[in-house]
Amino acid sequence: MVSTHVEKMKNGPDGFTVRYKTELVALETDEMGLSTEAPTVRAMTAPEVEAHKAKTPPRPDVAAENATDGAAIAKLERDAPDVLRALRQITKPMLLREIAPMLDATADDADAKDDEKGTPLASRIRRLNRLIGDTKSPGVLAPFTAPRTGGRTSPHRLIPIAPSTVEDELRTEDEPSDAPAS
Amino acid sequence: MESVLLEQPVGAESSLPNDIALVFTKPPPQSDHAKPRKKPSSRFGGLSPSEGATLPPLTYWNDDETLPRSNMGGCVGSLVGQYGSHNTGTEIMLAVDAIEQHGARVLFIAAEDANGVAKTRLRAACTARGTALAGIDAHWRTETETFDLLSDTDRVEMIEAYREFAPDLIFIDVLTRVVTADINAPETGMRVMQSAYALAAPFGATVVIAHHPDSTEAGGRCALHVARRFLSHGKTQGRRGLDPCREDEERP
Numbered sequence: 001m002v003s004t005h006v007e008k009m010k011n012g013p014d015g016f017t018v019r020y021k022t023e024l025v026a027l028e029t030d031e032m033g034l035s036t037e038a039p040t041v042r043a044m045t046a047p048e049v050e051a052h053k054a055k056t057p058p059r060p061d062v063a064a065e066n067a068t069d070g071a072a073i074a075k076l077e078r079d080a081p082d083v084l085r086a087l088r089q090i091t092k093p094m095l096l097r098e099i100a101p102m103l104d105a106t107a108d109d110a111d112a113k114d115d116e117k118g119t120p121l122a123s124r125i126r127r128l129n130r131l132i133g134d135t136k137s138p139g140v141l142a143p144f145t146a147p148r149t150g151g152r153t154s155p156h157r158l159i160p161i162a163p164s165t166v167e168d169e170l171r172t173e174d175e176p177s178d179a180p181a182s
Numbered sequence: 183m184e185s186v187l188l189e190q191p192v193g194a195e196s197s198l199p200n201d202i203a204l205v206f207t208k209p210p211p212q213s214d215h216a217k218p219r220k221k222p223s224s225r226f227g228g229l230s231p232s233e234g235a236t237l238p239p240l241t242y243w244n245d246d247e248t249l250p251r252s253n254m255g256g257c258v259g260s261l262v263g264q265y266g267s268h269n270t271g272t273e274i275m276l277a278v279d280a281i282e283q284h285g286a287r288v289l290f291i292a293a294e295d296a297n298g299v300a301k302t303r304l305r306a307a308c309t310a311r312g313t314a315l316a317g318i319d320a321h322w323r324t325e326t327e328t329f330d331l332l333s334d335t336d337r338v339e340m341i342e343a344y345r346e347f348a349p350d351l352i353f354i355d356v357l358t359r360v361v362t363a364d365i366n367a368p369e370t371g372m373r374v375m376q377s378a379y380a381l382a383a384p385f386g387a388t389v390v391i392a393h394h395p396d397s398t399e400a401g402g403r404c405a406l407h408v409a410r411r412f413l414s415h416g417k418t419q420g421r422r423g424l425d426p427c428r429e430d431e432e433r434p
Contacts, residue, residue: 027309
């Protein structure tokens with residue numbers, strides 16, 4: 001495939017890309033029996049255009065990824081309930097190392113290993129970073145990070161989540177659809 | 183302040199409606215400035231605002247609107263792509279499309295690989311389309327002779343040689359093979375622009391200059407930025423490097 005991008009066109013539209021298809025055309029065979037082929041460029045057919053467009057991944061829904069609505073909170077509660085509890089306890093944006101002590105300890109005794117290595121809470125901070133993700137694949141905690149003012153290397157800060165009385169009431173054990181306890 | 187009372191002639195009131203009717207029915211006398219100017223004998227003289235506004239809109243040789251059609255004295259553009267990015271193939275496709283759709287006459291200055299274009303590439307393009315080579319004989323010329331774009335002598339000879347053929351589209355493949363100067367120098371860029379327009383103007387043609395930037399994309403930058411009227415970048419997707427069967431013809 002050949003992409004031709006029209007960068008500039010005076011008095012006309014520009015800044016667009018046209019894609020063409022390349023293919024080899026066999027012309028003849030020589031005395032040795034080898035065929036002579038030459039590349040050609042041609043316009044793409046409608047099915048080829050559709051097939052090419054199908055390869056393009058959909059644009060990310062940035063607004064949905066950054067939303068801090070009930071759905072985002074529900075995801076966070078599903079994947080990291082201790083983080084959600086910690087964010088409901090804080091009242092201002094805090095660094096990951098400040099939030100890490102509020103999280104649950106892991107079952108593999110990672111905290112003790114971190115203490116032995118002299119890097120306390122490192123595994124909890126790594127876990128928070130995994131939950132935040134990166135720009136290409138944001139995690140469930142990404143919407144709850146404060147804007148990084150110091151560039152890509154500045155540390156993450158997590159924003160507080162206001163306690164929701166409705167969500168607290170809708171615990172798994174006493175959801176409205178559950179049968180009343182006898 | 184003094185006021186002057188003008189004495190009206192007898193019957194002035196009755197002639198006023200007639201004068202008003204005359205104003206709206208009789209065309210006003212044109213002044214010398216309003217008369218349409220004759221085309222100046224010199225190439226200079228410019229356009230008045232009203233003349234400029236009546237120029238025809240930009241049209242194109244292809245449906246994709248990547249190849250403009252000159253509406254006034256020719257136009258010049260560049261097709262920039264790395265080696266192996268199918269610059270020549272794209273040019274041939276644009277040219278044959280223009281022939282098939284608009285009956286254009288194409289001059290292909292194949293400074294890089296005249297033999298390959300004339301013998302193989304054009305034939306392959308026609309074979310792929312199911313077009314007979316003889317069918318475009320009257321519309322295509324492949325210039326195989328060496329050509330210096332910046333040489334006044336070469337340009338005059340070229341224009342004279344193709345005066346009867348009168349090409350609508352002139353492809354120069356590639357820039358570095360027709361310019362014997364430092365294309366990174368700004369003054370060379372200006373000379374390339376002037377020379378390309380000098381080639382385009384006698385025919386009112388569209389001149390497309392193909393160019394391969396070097397690996398740092400610095401080569402020819404000055405020349406192209408001055409010279410272009412339109413600029414397209416070619417890029418190959420899904421395959422990198424040279425096509426094996428094009429290795430000989432595309433290497434600098």
